[in-house]
Amino acid sequence: MKSITILLLISLLCLAEAMQAQDRYFTKTGHIGFFSEAPLENIEAHNQQVVSILDLKTGELVFSVPMKQFQFRKSLMQTHFNENYVESDKYPKASFKGKVTNIQDVDLKREAVYKVNVKGVLTIHGQHKAIDTVGTLEVKGLQLLGKSKFSVTPQEFGITIPRLVRNNIAKTIAITVDMIYVPFTGKSL
Amino acid sequence: MIKNYLLIVLFNLLAIAARGQDELLKMAEAADSTFTGKVSGTFKATRLVNGHSVETNGNGSLLFLISHRFGTLNSGAYEFFGLDQATIRLGLEYGITDNLNIGAGRSSLEKTYDGFLKYKLLQQQTGQGLAMPVTLTLFTSAAIRSLRWPPEETSFDFKHRLTYTHQLLFARKFTERFSLQLSPTLVHRNLVETSSDENNVYAIGTSGRFKLTKRTSFNAEYYYLLSEATRNNFRNALSLGFDIETGGHVFQLIFTNAQGMVEKFFIPQNTGYWSDGDIYFGFNISRTFDLKGAEKSQ
Numbered sequence: 001m002k003s004i005t006i007l008l009l010i011s012l013l014c015l016a017e018a019m020q021a022q023d024r025y026f027t028k029t030g031h032i033g034f035f036s037e038a039p040l041e042n043i044e045a046h047n048q049q050v051v052s053i054l055d056l057k058t059g060e061l062v063f064s065v066p067m068k069q070f071q072f073r074k075s076l077m078q079t080h081f082n083e084n085y086v087e088s089d090k091y092p093k094a095s096f097k098g099k100v101t102n103i104q105d106v107d108l109k110r111e112a113v114y115k116v117n118v119k120g121v122l123t124i125h126g127q128h129k130a131i132d133t134v135g136t137l138e139v140k141g142l143q144l145l146g147k148s149k150f151s152v153t154p155q156e157f158g159i160t161i162p163r164l165v166r167n168n169i170a171k172t173i174a175i176t177v178d179m180i181y182v183p184f185t186g187k188s189l
Numbered sequence: 190m191i192k193n194y195l196l197i198v199l200f201n202l203l204a205i206a207a208r209g210q211d212e213l214l215k216m217a218e219a220a221d222s223t224f225t226g227k228v229s230g231t232f233k234a235t236r237l238v239n240g241h242s243v244e245t246n247g248n249g250s251l252l253f254l255i256s257h258r259f260g261t262l263n264s265g266a267y268e269f270f271g272l273d274q275a276t277i278r279l280g281l282e283y284g285i286t287d288n289l290n291i292g293a294g295r296s297s298l299e300k301t302y303d304g305f306l307k308y309k310l311l312q313q314q315t316g317q318g319l320a321m322p323v324t325l326t327l328f329t330s331a332a333i334r335s336l337r338w339p340p341e342e343t344s345f346d347f348k349h350r351l352t353y354t355h356q357l358l359f360a361r362k363f364t365e366r367f368s369l370q371l372s373p374t375l376v377h378r379n380l381v382e383t384s385s386d387e388n389n390v391y392a393i394g395t396s397g398r399f400k401l402t403k404r405t406s407f408n409a410e411y412y413y414l415l416s417e418a419t420r421n422n423f424r425n426a427l428s429l430g431f432d433i434e435t436g437g438h439v440f441q442l443i444f445t446n447a448q449g450m451v452e453k454f455f456i457p458q459n460t461g462y463w464s465d466g467d468i469y470f471g472f473n474i475s476r477t478f479d480l481k482g483a484e485k486s487q
Contacts, residue, residue: 060210083403095218
């Protein structure tokens with residue numbers, strides 16, 4: 001009987017540890033943009049509603065990207081993006097789940113730009129892909145500025161492009177990530 | 190016993206490590222704005238089949254629309270089942286803002302010019318609590334019949350050439366595939382042919398689309414005449430369409446018992462019966478041009 005009590009206590013302690021919020025930084029208005037250059041027209045969109053959480057202790061890093069919040073200059077392009085390519089009704093979010101592998105290099109007490117390596121799984125259009133890229137984390141007052149650039153192709157995420165418009169759409173798409181993290185306090189975002 | 194303790198502690202620790210990312214992602218996903226926002230793409234084109242849909246052209250987009258109807262299928266082999274005859278409407282529509290559109294067109298039928306204004310007043314939204322359930326677009330148009338009066342008619346003025354149409358277009362995208370539109374309509378004719386014809390004709394349109402694939406959809410549209418005298422002398426318009434979208438183009442293949450392509454024709458003065466084979470085959474082809482061009486880029 002006693003042993004069970006002790007076990008429960010240990011389990012609770014572990015849970016409490018997991019739920020502790022300190023060391024966490026977050027943003028709900030992160031920016032992700034993409035750009036692709038093609039012969040007929042450049043395609044560019046910006047999303048200012050990205051939610052991201054970074055745990056400085058473990059290096060854990062996640063992003064949740066509401067697909068419909070990508071703003072295009074042409075409304076028809078935006079409709080086509082949501083309806084025909086990423087199918088936002090079926091797959092409303094893109095996400096990233098991973099780690100900053102060298103998080104111990106980042107010293108909160110020293111304002112500087114730190115190079116970081118990011119590894120994890122990117123999910124777009126319901127398809128997963130392992131991503132291994134670099135970025136920077138800048139310590140600036142109470143904020144942490146996270147930046148990264150990398151490229152993907154639509155094919156990697158099962159996004160098909162009809163032959164008729166294949167030349168209008170670039171083979172690779174450059175993604176820019178730009179986050180301003182603030183310390184996370186409290187229990188929910 | 191101690192071994193067991195250690196195992197369980199270890200298990201708990203491992204579980205935390207694995208749970209960390211998932212738990213963080215869950216938190217992030219719960220906080221994002223996925224479930225609030227505008228519902229877009231209720232229909233593929235600004236026309237369902239003959240009638241206007243709630244869709245408007247975006248700010249700075251110019252739409253060139255070619256609409257075309259052959260003769261009736263029952264006209265027989267001599268007329269190549271209608272393909273020897275054709276009526277056409279050429280039209281332009283422009284998005285002054287994302288919600289306000291202006292348009293003009295010229296139909297070969299009765300040499301008719303038409304102009305319209307379209308304003309998207311409400312946009313369907315998704316979200317918790319009170320979210321706008323429908324999209325509402327206001328539509329108003331004037332059509333001018335420019336066909337010369339017969340020589341013996343001398344008492345007609347310009348005003349007698351005019352017909353006005355006013356519509357409230359309510360639509361809801363129920364699922365990604367299925368959208369429905371209701372269109373209460375008033376057609377006002379300044380001049381009618383006989384004294385039994387009504388100047389004001391009320392009708393209600395019901396239309397829907399079912400998306401077959403990402404780029405194709407099946408559309409149906411039915412305009413029911415509410416004005417009894419008109420309903421007794423003319424037919425309700427039933428139109429079926431198949432949309433194919435390729436980038437900036439939308440092709441619509443159409444079967445309908447209405448010959449005209451503006452409201453004054455296809456709502457109050459239809460004579461064709463589907464059951465008799467008075468079916469016009471035709472198409473709408475639209476092409477969007479972006480007039481605001483590359484002037485603004487972030």
